[in-house]
Amino acid sequence: MYVGGKWVEGKGESRAIIDPSSGKVIAEISDASSEQVNEAVWAAKKAFEKTEWSQNTSDRVGLLRQLAALLEHSTEALARIESRNTGKPIRESRLDVHDAVACLRYYADLVESRREYQKEMNDGTYSLITEEPIGVCALIVPWNFPLLLGMWKLAPALAAGNTVVFKPSELTPLSFIKLTELAEKVGMPDGVFNLILGGTEVGQALVSHPEIDKVSFTGGTETGKHIYRECAKTMKRVSLELGGKSPLLVFDDADVDTAVDWALYGSFFNQGQVCVASSRLLVHHSLEQEFLKKLTARLAKIRIGNPLDESTEMGPVISLQHLRKIEEFIQIGQSEGATLLAGGQRTGDENGYYLTPAVFTHVHQQMRIVQEEIFGPVVTVQPFYDEEEAIDLANGTKYGLAAGIFSKDVERAKRVAARLRAGTVWINGYHTPYVEAPWGGFKQSGIGRELGPHGLAAFMEPKHTNIRHQLQPIGWYS
Numbered sequence: 001m002y003v004g005g006k007w008v009e010g011k012g013e014s015r016a017i018i019d020p021s022s023g024k025v026i027a028e029i030s031d032a033s034s035e036q037v038n039e040a041v042w043a044a045k046k047a048f049e050k051t052e053w054s055q056n057t058s059d060r061v062g063l064l065r066q067l068a069a070l071l072e073h074s075t076e077a078l079a080r081i082e083s084r085n086t087g088k089p090i091r092e093s094r095l096d097v098h099d100a101v102a103c104l105r106y107y108a109d110l111v112e113s114r115r116e117y118q119k120e121m122n123d124g125t126y127s128l129i130t131e132e133p134i135g136v137c138a139l140i141v142p143w144n145f146p147l148l149l150g151m152w153k154l155a156p157a158l159a160a161g162n163t164v165v166f167k168p169s170e171l172t173p174l175s176f177i178k179l180t181e182l183a184e185k186v187g188m189p190d191g192v193f194n195l196i197l198g199g200t201e202v203g204q205a206l207v208s209h210p211e212i213d214k215v216s217f218t219g220g221t222e223t224g225k226h227i228y229r230e231c232a233k234t235m236k237r238v239s240l241e242l243g244g245k246s247p248l249l250v251f252d253d254a255d256v257d258t259a260v261d262w263a264l265y266g267s268f269f270n271q272g273q274v275c276v277a278s279s280r281l282l283v284h285h286s287l288e289q290e291f292l293k294k295l296t297a298r299l300a301k302i303r304i305g306n307p308l309d310e311s312t313e314m315g316p317v318i319s320l321q322h323l324r325k326i327e328e329f330i331q332i333g334q335s336e337g338a339t340l341l342a343g344g345q346r347t348g349d350e351n352g353y354y355l356t357p358a359v360f361t362h363v364h365q366q367m368r369i370v371q372e373e374i375f376g377p378v379v380t381v382q383p384f385y386d387e388e389e390a391i392d393l394a395n396g397t398k399y400g401l402a403a404g405i406f407s408k409d410v411e412r413a414k415r416v417a418a419r420l421r422a423g424t425v426w427i428n429g430y431h432t433p434y435v436e437a438p439w440g441g442f443k444q445s446g447i448g449r450e451l452g453p454h455g456l457a458a459f460m461e462p463k464h465t466n467i468r469h470q471l472q473p474i475g476w477y478s
């Protein structure tokens with residue numbers, strides 16, 4: 001762990017970090033004790049209150065750019081660490097590092113270009129509208145994109161002038177340990193960036209700490225609800241990026257080959273362990289049979305294997321526990337009466353957590369496999385007959401993270417997009433996050449947005465300072 005500018009050994013329980021492609025232990029780490037969580041929070045508080053960090057934008061911008069350069073230089077090392085720890089194919093890990101570098105640079109540029117806003121008011125006074133850092137931020141992320149999702153929080157939090165205590169997932173701490181080594185090299189003031197390791201207990205100690213001013217959390221919806229309640233106790237600011245069950249709509253005028261190609265990418269990138277994964281494919285009934293035929297033919301060709309092999313297109317899922325959870329959902333789907341058209345079998349190295357991508361048909365909207373987030377390589381395919389039905393099905397879950405629409409008629413697609421209750425809608429595409437555009441969910445997929453200017457605003461408090469240049473009494477009382 002890294003607390004107050006020093007590397008320290010965790011005093012909590014020790015934990016084995018597993019390579020999901022082989023089930024082998026690749027590192028041993030120790031969790032933080034609750035006392036160490038407390039020390040990290042106080043180190044961050046001291047750095048916020050007693051250093052120039054929160055005031056000196058140009059220093060911060062310079063350090064973030066240096067960190068971006070170091071990270072870029074370490075792309076291959078970071079990508080290999082990420083693939084070994086998460087099981088994601090190496091080409092996907094390289095993308096994550098690239099996007100993390102872009103995120104750092106974007107927020108350095110954005111914060112540098114900000115101007116304070118001054119306005120003359122009706123009564124002749126001047127108002128200064130500024131935005132200030134919130135204070136000490138707890139940043140908590142899951143295991144599916146450890147480096148990238150961490151950076152979506154870390155870059156804007158630091159750019160805005162906050163200090164942070166960062167907690168990666170207990171399953172995937174390795175890339176952020178490496179990132180912390182790079183951050184140490186750029187020389188931020190001690191306590192600005194603290195890394196603590198551990199699972200639920202450590203996370204709980206962090207979000208319930210009274211000196212934390214803001215919690216930014218990415219993870220499951222149930223954990224998010226719990227954290228929301230916890231934060232209410234001391235009115236902490238809170239951002240929640242939670243689960244999804246996102247639909248991809250294929251209209252009757254879509255090109256089937258293109259739609260299938262994007263559906264594979266939308267559904268099975270990172271083994272389907274993506275919050276916005278297109279896990280519900282809604283296909284116009286006139287195309288359904290052709291779509292299914294082409295989808296299953298392409299599925300059978302996906303190269304599943306070792307994440308570090310350059311030709312691998314799909315790796316293992318994150319853990320044995322998660323593999324079993326996905327398999328349980330596959331059984332639930334079958335017992336609910338759905339047809340498992342393809343996949344859902346273990347494959348590859350028997351010690352690794354490999355599963356062939358699964359497709360369910362003959363599903364209906366109330367089935368658990370349609371309503372609940374499986375977070376793995378499992379999709380359902382449902383036919384629809386008209387636009388209205390497609391929208392009803394698309395909106396018919398508690399989630400609202402993302403959606404995709406395939407149609408040659410972009411005007412129609414835009415009309416449908418406007419009625420989808422989702423934070424991101426891709427038309428004739430899927431999955432790409434743009435660092436300039438907001439990311440987050442409607443409904444139970446979360447609160448607030450990351451990325452873009454919204455992502456910076458999430459780490460700032462607006463302040464109004466009203467200035468009266470001419471001294472005169474108000475004379476309100478006699």
Ligand code: NAD
Nearest residue numbers: 141142143168169199200203204219220223241242243275
């Ligand atoms: P999780 O909720 O189990 O854990 C996420 C993080 O929260 C981990 O670091 C964990 O240690 C920590 N945590 C657990 N209990 C806590 C508590 N009581 N207090 C504080 N911290 C606690 O989620 P997961 O299984 O790691 O990740 C999968 C989930 O993340 C999926 O639901 C997925 O949709 C979601 N996700 C959302 C987005 C998004 O942008 N909306 C992105 C990626 C993943």
